[in-house]
Amino acid sequence: MAVTEVAQSRRIVTEIPGPKSRELQERRVAAVAKGVGSVLPVYVTRAGGGIVEDVDGNALIDFGSGIAVTNVGNADPRVVERSAEQLGRFTHTCFMVNPYEAYVDVCEALNRITPGDHEKRSILLNSGAEAVENAVKIARSATGRQAVVVFDHAYHGRTNLTMGLTAKNMPYKQGFGPFAGEIHRMPMAYAYRWPTGPENCGPEAAAMVIDQITKQIGADNVAAVVIEPIQGEGGFIEPAPGFLPAVVEFCRANGIVFVADEVQTGFARTGHMFACEHEGIVPDLITTAKGIAGGLPLAAVTGRADLMDAVHGGGLGGTYGGNPTACAAALASLEAIESDDLVGRAREIGDLMLGRLRKLAAEHPVIGDVRGRGAMIAIELVKDDKTPDTESLGKVLSYCHSQGLVLLSAGTYGNVIRMLPPLVIGDDLLNEGLDILADAFARL
CATH class of the missing domain: 3.90.1150.10 (Aspartate Aminotransferase, domain 1)
Structure with a gap:
């Protein structure tokens, strides 16, 4: 067998x-x-x-x-076959030294399938935490601002910056500080535990977040709002209806980059290709990993071309980012997701x-x-x-x-x-x- x-x-x-x-x-x-x-x-x-x-x-x-x-x-046989074929050709060159077509193919695919019909660019990385960290770098570079807004119950990774973005102390943060600065945490629209009831949660939480950003940080100082469209490690918390659209509207009005962390929710997991599609959200930047490559390590940031291209040459990358075998697996995985519905x-x-x-x-x-x-x-x-x-x-x-x-x-x-x-x-x-x-x- x-x-x-x-x-x-x-x-x-x-x-x-x-x-x-x-x-x-x-x-x-x-x-x-x-x-x-x-x-x-x-x-x-x-x-x-x-x-x-x-x-x-x-x-x-x-x-x-x-x-x-x-x-x-x-x-999946398609993932196995295409990965094995790539392994037989070469395992690594580093895309920043000698590029290869599969990296470009994956970026083109991500630009096509992520929400929005605007012009996009992508970069490939190794892990979800690395993707989130690079999204923050891109937002800061593009806006010239420093502050980053995140939410209660959030999980974004285990690097220093993403530990700072993460809400839960044990086991993710205990003893590992100090963490990166200019991170500001806001209430989450957690309907089951909202004090005035789930029916009030979305609008009340959004109003509270907007008020706190305006008073405590200043919207003009915020580079990015980073949120999971459904929180993962925090307990699969679905933001109450209306919360995400209100936050996105506030970001658009104030030049803030809205980052959807779809590391756990992406690639058909939630019944849409991406979870932000449930409320018609089109993020400025979207981070992906986990389900992208059938089990091989790969991650990405995809977003508006003007934001992605704002970073100076050589400012983004990494030795293993977009490994050719992982790229082959990703192309096969995306084929399976689409062809098998x-x-x-x-x-x-x-x-x-x-x-x-x-x-x-x-x-x-x-x-x-x-x-x-x-x-x-x-x-x-x-x-x-x-x-x-x-x-x-x-x-x-x-x-x-x-x-x-x-x-x-x-x-x-x-x-x-x-x-x-x-x-x-x-x-x-x-x-x-x-x-x-x-x-x-x-x-x-």
Whole structure:
């Protein structure tokens, strides 16, 4: 059987983690810095579709996608073939030394598929954090301003600047400061926790943000507003309706660059190619990574040509940015997304999951909120007064992991279960995974 032909069925033959995974974990502890964590220490031998197989012969249902990376699956044949073909030709020249066509092809594709019909430019990088950091550099260079506005519950990366942009201290920021300056944090339109109710959240939060920017910073000093159209690590928080359009309008009126961080939400994940399309938002700059290249490391900043071209020659780049093999994988991944209508598939996944999870919430008061779009779904666990319930989350995740379901946690308060299945997963595996989740809540 070829490596891409992974049987699409759950199989449990040992406890999880099994003996071979535990042996590897002992080696890991002796060799790998303990600051690198793992959600579930089962060691993978191969994966495909909606299944991850481990060294003990277990086959787990994948509701994580490597944190929204393997949207087209772990081993899409088109991605494998084009990557292997490129590897056979050359692995690296550095685009800044000797350029190559695949880099240009990916930039042309991004300029075509990202929101807006204006003239665009792109640059290719290695990681989401690097993309966000370069977006801030571009905005500052183009505007001549320094201040950057970000939001509560935000996550933007692990570099010094992007740690400063990130809201959550543990585990991302603790002990790593001091951070870059001229970063200003604003309230987020978090409908579930808005004091006057979700129906008031969008307009009230937007008015509060605009007022604080005007009074505390001065709009003329703001280079960029950076926001995730759906917050990822913060708990899959969808900005309340009307919030993003109001913020964008304020940015346009004041010459502020609006940056959509679509690192986790991009490439069909939410039922649109990009999440900002849900409210018709056209960002000035958009950052992408994760789902762009079928699992190979690649990231990008795409945006208005006048902004992207404002940076002096040599001011943008990096040794590995736009690696040729990653570019080949990205072109194959984009082909798969478009030809297989994975945007439509994400919507189908969302309809199935949200329907079942809302029924589950009606049965279990510990589920305070069910939210998300497409194949980016979360449930927030709370006690009677909306106090975050981290204890129940731990029990649910532990049971699901023991039954062979890969689930992730998230949220500023550590009480959100997030679900990011590959867009190529079958309905049978989706339903089986949700059955396991339902069993976990029944056992609470």
